[in-house]
Ligand code: C2E
Ligand code: CA
């Protein structure tokens with residue numbers, strides 16, 4: 001957000017700067033234009049004033065010439081000597097006016113053309129002057145008016161006219177000079193005017209461009225904001241808000257087309273553990289990757305949205321009950337490739353719940369709620385997905401009751417343990433038992449652990465349950481030891497137990513109180529429990545190892561733990577998951593897993609236990625592969641504590657002579 005404000009501010013500054021530069025530019029152009037106009041003005045004023053003066057002088061000359069010609073006429077016809085005298089003075093004055101005007105004209109700055117004209121006038125004047133003077137002089141002395149008149153008409157007047165014509169040329173020249181100066185000035189004004197127009201237009205255009213640019217920018221910001229409101233920034237997927245919209249659309253569409261649709265709600269099974277142990281940054285990367293995989297797995301018309309946290313929802317168009325398994329498999333296989341971070345393989349399981357429109361609900365929030373219930377039901381039953389049924393809701397309620405009853409059962413000792421013998425492959429003798437918890441429910445009878453261990457974890461009862469199992473199993477073992485059966489006992493730790501820092505202390509106290517040496521106790525932990533937080537697991541396992549307890553990795557092969565990582569942990573054994581062992585005769589892949597696990601484990605100095613041995617063939621095959629111990633219905637089902645001693649005394653897997661003890665073997669190692 002901060003980043004955005006800053007970049008927006010940057011744009012604002014840039015626009016303002018650009019605008020200022022443009023304004024300054026325009027202002028300077030206006031100043032230049034105005035100066036140009038004022039210069040043109042002054043120049044024009046100079047020219048016009050100058051020309052006016054010249055024209056005035058030329059006019060004066062012209063008038064004087066005209067008046068003088070007239071005066072000359074008058075003189076020739078006058079008889080009265082007084083009148084003649086006065087007219088003569090007027091004639092002389094006019095001559096003086098003409099000369100003064102001409103001289104003043106000559107004193108002004110002149111063009112060559114003007115100088116040429118004036119030069120010609122001077123010459124003509126010089127030629128005319130004696131003639132004119134002669135005419136005037138004669139009028140004073142002679143009475144022969146006819147002769148005077150003839151001289152005046154034939155010589156003096158034509159000379160005067162020639163001068164007058166030149167003066168006219170001068171006057172016309174002035175006129176045309178003034179006209180062209182005015183024309184130039186007008187052109188200058190027009191240029192400036194055009195420039196101003198241009199500037200105005202470009203300012204307008206600039207304003208327009210800025211407006212378009214800014215509004216484009218603003219609309220982009222707005223669309224970014226709306227994207228933020230509708231899309232999840234981490235995965236780029238639609239968020240809850242947009243999902244709501246899409247669901248409403250889907251409902252409308254489905255009603256119109258009469259085709260049902262469905263939604264799948266999913267969350268990652270171990271995400272919280274990964275997030276806590278590897279950090280939020282890694283968590284974020286994983287979520288983005290999950291989002292990408294989901295998006296790639298769905299059809300273009302379907303929508304995958306992130307609900308928040310590690311929850312995703314997919315809206316599936318034209319989708320009904322029969323499509324559920326196929327779609328679920330598709331999603332699961334998309335998630336099957338393990339996520340790798342920093343050489344660590346992170347195995348994120350995924351649980352999915354489906355609900356359908358219109359058979360389950362007809363509004364978005366109920367659809368989501370039902371998918372959520374279905375997802376929890378799937379988690380509880382250990383399935384990876386399930387479709388909503390009405391019964392699930394009552395199950396939810398049932399869970400709450402069951403939790404309360406379980407709490408009571410632990411307190412009131414209503415749980416019991418069954419013991420399944422662990423057989424040495426070479427001596428074919430039992431070397432110990434695995435303790436498996438049972439709950440004899442007052443109404444429901446014997447409940448298998450898969451039904452209530454997850455409940456115990458959810459209800460925060462798991463540590464007291466583990467404590468109860470340990471105490472009971474060790475007490476049972478102490479009794480066997482007392483009877484001379486030097487056997488071991490294996491106890492299962494729930495994934496959460498492995499992260500309980502108080503566990504080693506509790507175990508140590510129990511061992512001491514009951515009087516069992518640590519080497520007789522094996523703790524089984526699942527690989528996924530280790531993988532979810534390797535660092536934490538490492539600390540607790542190291543403490544337990546120092547105490548002398550045997551550590552086994554249970555259900556090996558179902559997760560994605562690397563043997564390389566296991567090597568760093570202080571574990572002593574691995575238990576190959578029964579799913580591989582049970583199928584290894586038919587399934588070559590499983591056989592390969594069993595064989596290579598035994599081989600690799602031995603290379604790392606680990607003992608191998610095979611679970612789920614149900615047939616003689618399996619037993620034989622495991623012997624051949626060099627498996628160390630095995631467990632399974634073929635040798636014995638889990639036994640109640642009452643049947644235990646009986647079994648020990650009668651079974652072919654345990655005779656009086658047997659002295660083989662895994663503990664002693666391990667201590668030899
Ligand atoms: P697990 O640790 O893998 O235990 C082995 C399970 O396989 C047992 O189921 C056992 O009865 C069954 N089994 C043994 N041999 C065979 C065979 O040949 N074929 C087949 N199909 N199954 C065989 P059970 O007792 O129902 O336990 C299920 C799971 O519950 C255990 O799996 C373990 O993870 C958990 N569990 C049992 N007891 C406890 C306990 O005291 N504490 C905790 N935290 N978990 C427990
Ligand atoms: Ca086990």
Ligand code: CA
Nearest residue numbers: 554555577611
């Ligand atoms: Ca197991």
